[in-house]
Every structure is written in C-alpha cells, then in structure tokens.
Amino acid sequence: MHAGGSRSRRVRAMNPKSSDHRVAWEAPAFANDILAFWRPRGTLSRAEREELLRAQVAATRPVISGVLCGGAVLLALVGALEALGWVPGIGYPGWAVLLAALATGAGALLMGRLRDWRARLPLMLACIAVLGVFLSLPPPGASAPLTLRAGLFHLLPIALLALMARRTALACTVALVLALALLRAHWHGAPGGGPALYWLYVLTTLAFGLLLGGYRVAFAVQMYRARLRLREQAITDALTGLLNRAGWNREAPARHAEAVRDGRGLSVAFLDVDRFKSINDRHGHEAGDRVLQTLGTLLRGREILPGTCARLGGEEFVLLAIDTPPVEFEAGIERLRARFRDAMLPLQATLSAGIAHHRPGETLAAQLRRADAALYRAKAAGRDRALVSD
Numbered sequence: 001m002h003a004g005g006s007r008s009r010r011v012r013a014m015n016p017k018s019s020d021h022r023v024a025w026e027a028p029a030f031a032n033d034i035l036a037f038w039r040p041r042g043t044l045s046r047a048e049r050e051e052l053l054r055a056q057v058a059a060t061r062p063v064i065s066g067v068l069c070g071g072a073v074l075l076a077l078v079g080a081l082e083a084l085g086w087v088p089g090i091g092y093p094g095w096a097v098l099l100a101a102l103a104t105g106a107g108a109l110l111m112g113r114l115r116d117w118r119a120r121l122p123l124m125l126a127c128i129a130v131l132g133v134f135l136s137l138p139p140p141g142a143s144a145p146l147t148l149r150a151g152l153f154h155l156l157p158i159a160l161l162a163l164m165a166r167r168t169a170l171a172c173t174v175a176l177v178l179a180l181a182l183l184r185a186h187w188h189g190a191p192g193g194g195p196a197l198y199w200l201y202v203l204t205t206l207a208f209g210l211l212l213g214g215y216r217v218a219f220a221v222q223m224y225r226a227r228l229r230l231r232e233q234a235i236t237d238a239l240t241g242l243l244n245r246a247g248w249n250r251e252a253p254a255r256h257a258e259a260v261r262d263g264r265g266l267s268v269a270f271l272d273v274d275r276f277k278s279i280n281d282r283h284g285h286e287a288g289d290r291v292l293q294t295l296g297t298l299l300r301g302r303e304i305l306p307g308t309c310a311r312l313g314g315e316e317f318v319l320l321a322i323d324t325p326p327v328e329f330e331a332g333i334e335r336l337r338a339r340f341r342d343a344m345l346p347l348q349a350t351l352s353a354g355i356a357h358h359r360p361g362e363t364l365a366a367q368l369r370r371a372d373a374a375l376y377r378a379k380a381a382g383r384d385r386a387l388v389s390d
C-alpha cells in the first residue's frame, strides 16, 4: 500500500540485453488509498484487523464528536446571523434553529461517551441529518438561496468521512448525504449552475471525503504493520529466529500457568552446546554462529519436539513442552541431540541437556531451577548427555 503522493506511477522495466524499455502502468496511488477501505488488509489476520479497528475508533472518536460539535456551533452562528438579519433565513423559525443546534451539540457530546458503536452510529447519523436539514434543506415550498449554506454543510461529511473507520458508518453517511442532496434537488430544483454542476459538487464532496479517509486508513495500516514488526523484533533472537529472553518471559509463564490450571503435563529442558568457547576459539565466531543457527533451526522446525523454545543468551537454549508424556519428551531430547551431533560432525559439537518434568503445584521458575541443576550435573558428568531431575 502506498500512503503518500497522488501521482500515478510509471514503472519502467528495462531489459538489460536490449534498449527496449517496457512501460507498465500501475493504478494511481490515490486509487489504492480509496480502495484501502474495501479490500482485505493484506497480511493482517482477523484479530490484528480488529485490534487496528479498535485503535482507529478510539483515536478518531473524540475528533468525530468535535466535528459534529463544530457543526452545531456553525448552525447556531448561522441562526444568530439570521436573527440579526445579516443572512436570509431558509424557512425555519429562529427558535427551531437554536434548538436544533443545541440538540446536535448535546448529541455530539453524548456520542463521545458511548462505548458501543451500534449506539453511536444512529446518534451520529441523527446529528448529520439535523445539521443537513437546518443548514441546507429548506422546507418544501420555501425559496431560499442555498449554494453557500449547502457548501457549509458539505464541509462536515468531508471531515467525517476522513475520520471514519467502519465501513457501515461510512456507507450510511454517504447514503444520508446523497438522500439530503436528492431531497434538496427534488423540492427546490438544482441551484444556480444547473443539475450537472450540482451533482458534480455533491459527488466531489463525497469523493474527497472518501479519498482522505482512504489515505488515513492506509496510513494507519502502515503504522500498525510497522508496530507489529517492531513487536516481533523485540521478542525474537536475531541469530536463530527463536524467541529471545524477553519473548520467553512474555510467553512461557502464561503457557505454563494455563497448563497447570488445566492439569496438563509439562516438561522443560535446558540445552547447552558443549565447550562452545573452544569451538569459537578453534573455528572462529562465524562458525560458532552457524552452530547456534543449526540448533535454532532444529528447535524451530518442531518436528523433533513441539513446544515453546527460546535462546536465553549465549549458547543457552530452553524448551517448554505441554502435553508431551515424559518418556516421549526425553526421547525427543535424545533425537535432538543426535540430529545436532550429526549436523555438527565436522566441528565435533555436542549438546548437553537438563530435563525437569512438572511436579504438582510447581512454578515455572522452580521447574527451570531443577532443569538447570540437571544440566549442571550433565556437564559435570562429562557433557554430551541429557540428565533428568529426580
């Protein structure tokens, strides 16, 4: 999605072997921005789309109320100018104009306080309808110069369409503005410039509102994607692609607590590359990095052992498995060690592991301490082995 600029983009594909320049035309960026409303949000999942929608609604709700309050003030000012005789009236008594302004202002303020969008939507439409009628739709039979008043009213849909995040609200607002324009044309005929200019004006109002709204949504989606990327980076170990310590701290305790609550089986293992310092010293840090990446790939594949894995730092890895019977978990760790040893034959790297199966009422921290103690014993017993905590 392209957020900036409204120039159409011309993509030149140059064939390096000839001087032939093929020119491909892409949809103009502004068209993409408008379409951003109507097509699926690319790679965002349903849950992410909902999170983004909630964030947009929370951010724009006060401004939408502000725009409607502004409309109410505008209506009150027009009513005051009418009362002073500076502006011709359009057929409504002064008290009715003032009452409409007050009701709209109150509705806009109330809207800002309502949590449920299904309650906010009818209130918003009612506010737009009242402003539309009292600012720009004279009662049938009344004759009044409309052009400027309709122009004032049409500023509101432009601003509102630019702020709305829900398609339903957007569609209802467009329908309401069209209905008001139709009624105006039906009761009073087209203003000065004729019907073609009138409808061009109405449709341009809507198109500009939608264009601004599309741009805003496209920008929000871009920012949200950047935020997701940052969130992902913050919990991922760049070398192995596994969770890092922050990611482990965010995910593992919650999964552990949930499994304990549901009475499910839980096993943890600490994994540590043997004599890693000497691998680094003998073969260089790049070779050491490849060793860590190989272990990361084996753990990430999860075909050997499913579960939550992380690189806590250095050459220390941790694994949490839920619902894997202890015997299977231990066999999985042995398979992992064998696969690692085979992959690392040229460097003669081996892996030690400390395993702890869950005891009733045990916290994750306590279970990890037992696994760590088992790893320590595995190292002390000569490395290249997995030991289970008693």
Ligand SMILES: Nc1nc2c(ncn2[C@@H]2O[C@H](COP(=O)(O)OP(=O)(O)OP(=O)(O)O)[C@@H](O)[C@H]2O)c(=O)[nH]1
Residues within 6 Å of the ligand: 239, 272, 273, 274, 275, 276, 277, 278, 280, 284, 285, 286, 287, 288, 289, 292, 313, 314, 315, 379, 383
């Ligand atoms: N290549 C590489 N080395 C790292 C990285 N992080 C930590 N290390 C190195 O890992 C080594 C860890 O060494 P030790 O903690 O002494 O452990 P060891 O040599 O594996 O010995 P044992 O665990 O007792 O078998 C240190 O030399 C660190 O410099 C990394 O991201 N890449």
